[in-house]
Amino acid sequence: DTGVSQNPRHKITKRGQNVTFRCDPISEHNRLYWYRQTLGQGPEFLTYFQNEAQLEKSRLLSDRFSAERPKGSFSTLEIQRTEQGDSAMYLCASSLVRGSGSGANVLTFGAGSRLTVL
């Protein structure tokens, strides 16, 4: 297993265009997370899935953002009608959680997808 893979690594787009990022988690991991990171800040939680179910969405995730994990494996994050404020690094992470999930949960991160909106 090569870890968490994210594509594309870099995306430059014009304001108003739609973009989609893909994340391939570690195959045996059941949890998948999306975070956003801007320069000089720590990652901010966007949403997460357990298998194919989207369990929580942050208030940061406006109606222009949608995430899916259709078969409980890879996930996509789509941003519609991009704005300059969407420029950031989008990080995907995965983990294996057993039971109620109240125990240790080490997230393995991908290298990120950097979005620049002109």
Added chain:
Amino acid sequence: SQELEQSPQSLIVQEGKNLTINCTSSKTLYGLYWYKQKYGEGLIFLMMLQKGGEEKSHEKITAKLDEKKQQSSLHITASQPSHAGIYLCGADISWGGGTSYGKLTFGQGTILTVHP
């Protein structure tokens, strides 16, 4: 405002010096995770602490979680240029009581520069 406050925000040290980075929360920490990030890349897991008073070490890096489980420190002994990067603490923070079940909140990061 940051739910997790890291200090200092940046640190410049000479190779061989010791240093400490702190991570403070106003809420109980159910799990505290330290990560390292190189600029423009993903986060690399360093250590995890769960129990009050717990201390873990890996090579020259030691992390501690205080007894009240509201603060953690990361200490690097005899720093090397390879230690340079951004150190991030992430925590499972409860806002309504109890664990948030694995969703991590991160501090803003501490940028470490080590001069040879």
